[in-house]
Amino acid sequence: MNQDxxxxxxxxxEQPCPIRDVLDRIGDQWSLLVLQxxxxxxxxxxxxxxxxxxxxxxxxxxxxxxxxxxxxxxxxLYPEVPPRVEYDLTDLGRSFLVPMKQLTLWADExxxxxxxxxxxxxxxxxA
Amino acid sequence: MNQDxxxxxxxxxEQPCPIRDVLDRIGDQWSLLVLQxxxxxxxxxxxxxxxxxxxxxxxxxxxxxxxxxxxxxxxxLYPEVPPRVEYDLTDLGRSFLVPMKQLTLWADExxxxxxxxxxxxxxxxxA
DNA sequence: GGCAAAGGTCTATTTCTTGGACCTAGTCGA
DNA sequence: TCGACTAGGTCCAAGAAATAGACCTTTGCC
Numbered sequence: 001m002n003q004d005x006x007x008x009x010x011x012x013x014e015q016p017c018p019i020r021d022v023l024d025r026i027g028d029q030w031s032l033l034v035l036q037x038x039x040x041x042x043x044x045x046x047x048x049x050x051x052x053x054x055x056x057x058x059x060x061x062x063x064x065x066x067x068x069x070x071x072x073x074x075x076x077l078y079p080e081v082p083p084r085v086e087y088d089l090t091d092l093g094r095s096f097l098v099p100m101k102q103l104t105l106w107a108d109e110x111x112x113x114x115x116x117x118x119x120x121x122x123x124x125x126x127a
Numbered sequence: 128m129n130q131d132x133x134x135x136x137x138x139x140x141e142q143p144c145p146i147r148d149v150l151d152r153i154g155d156q157w158s159l160l161v162l163q164x165x166x167x168x169x170x171x172x173x174x175x176x177x178x179x180x181x182x183x184x185x186x187x188x189x190x191x192x193x194x195x196x197x198x199x200x201x202x203x204l205y206p207e208v209p210p211r212v213e214y215d216l217t218d219l220g221r222s223f224l225v226p227m228k229q230l231t232l233w234a235d236e237x238x239x240x241x242x243x244x245x246x247x248x249x250x251x252x253x254a
Numbered sequence: 255g256g257c258a259a260a261g262g263t264c265t266a267t268t269t270c271t272t273g274g275a276c277c278t279a280g281t282c283g284a
Numbered sequence: 285t286c287g288a289c290t291a292g293g294t295c296c297a298a299g300a301a302a303t304a305g306a307c308c309t310t311t312g313c314c
Contacts, residue, residue, distance in 0.1 A: 011167045011178050011308040013160075018238035019231045024161055026234075029271090032154050033140075033147070040138045047291055051138050056272050061293060071244025081280040092240055098230035106226040107149035113219055114149065117198025138313045172261055183303050188262060201314090209260040 010112045025070055028057055032100065035089070038073060039097055042088040072096060150196055157182055157190045159227065162216070165200060166224055169215040199223060 013020050026032060030052070037043065037051045047113040049060055064087060067073045071092035089097070140147055153159060157179070164170065164178045174188055191214060192199045199220035205211040217225070 011164060012180065013178065019234050020160070021240060022234035022241065024156075025233075027154055027156065027159050029151075029154065032150055035137060036146070049292095051140065057293070058295090059271065060271095068244055069172065069248045071239045071248075077292095080291095081278080082289085082294085083278085085292060089249070092237060092244070095237070096233060099226065099233045102229045104146045104150075104227035106223060107146050107153075110219060110222070111145035111149060114197050117219070118196055121198075122197045176261095178257070183305095184300065185304095189302095204261095207260095208309080209258085210262085210309085212261060249262090 025066060025125065028063070030059060031067060034060070034063055034067060035072065035093060037097065037098065038087060038089050038093070042086050045085050045087070048087065067093070130180065141246050152193060153223075155190070157186055157196060161190055161194060162220060162223065163186070163201060163231065164221070165214060165216050170213070172212050175214065194220070 033052055034048060037048055043051070045064075047061070048064075049055065049057065052060070055063075064073065064075065068075050071085050071090055072088050075087075076086045078086070101118075160179055160182075161175060164175055170178070172187070175191075176182065176184065179187070181192075191200065191202065195202050198217055200214050201217050203213045203215075204230075205213070
């Protein structure tokens with residue numbers, strides 16, 4: 001341990017760390033947003049795309065692939081022409097919404113405080 | 128509304144949306160990790176750096192700046208030589224840990240399920 | 255004089271994202 | 285019969301962002 005560390009036991013994430021493993025996937029630009037959107041029910045690729053608005057098709061495609069890979073969502077392809085693909089949450093995905101809900105609720109409740117902090121910060125920087 | 132949307136009311140994030148505003152900041156590669164680390168108490172730059180392990184100094188610096196800007200953490204500079212800088216959570220930051228805790232708890236509990244989903248997926252892809 | 259310290263910043267290189275063109279194949283209208 | 289259109293992607297070139305590592309600061313110590 002480094003002698004002037006303030007934290008008694010040097011806190012280091014264990015490798016491999018389940019929290020990091022999950023956060024690395026979920027904690028990207030889009031995954032939480034996609035899950036949030038899918039809370040509203042089964043949706044098609046283009047509907048999700050429209051709902052988020054400013055995600056590129058490629059990133060949406062990649063994000064959906066990751067979420068499917070990790071078992072959060074299910075992808076159902078109807079081999080029609082043109083193809084139809086539906087996405088919906090698995091039980092795992094739905095169970096994830098519980099803690100995620102807490103987080104978005106917090107975001108909603110504390111948004112004002114965050115904005116105020118930003119303004120105060122901008123003032124200090126501008127002065 | 129697009130006629131074959133499966134979701135009755137076309138779900139689109141309002142602009143500006145508090146959830147997106149918060150998630151865009153918090154939902155990056157490192158912010159959650161930094162907050163998680165700071166839960167353990169006041170820490171210096173290099174201690175946080177060591178704790179996370181694979182973050183670059185530049186990204187850590189930027190992440191800390193953002194978190195300070197948004198009022199999650201407090202930065203205290205002691206103008207000694209060499210300089211000493213300590214970071215700790217504000218009340219806002221600490222209050223954020225509550226929902227975040229739920230999330231990491233979920234991550235811990237469901238890590239195995241996620242790994243299994245990944246394996247199953249790899250099998251399907253490999254077959 | 256020369257090195258070390260902590261907390262960064264600067265730069266060159268690699269990696270990630272983006273917007274937009276393109277693909278597929280069946281159905282519709284002209 | 286020809287062409288356009290559809291949904292869900294993929295591919296590519298170009299721009300944006302992250303990384304590793306050199307460098308900077310000021311003071312104390314050998």
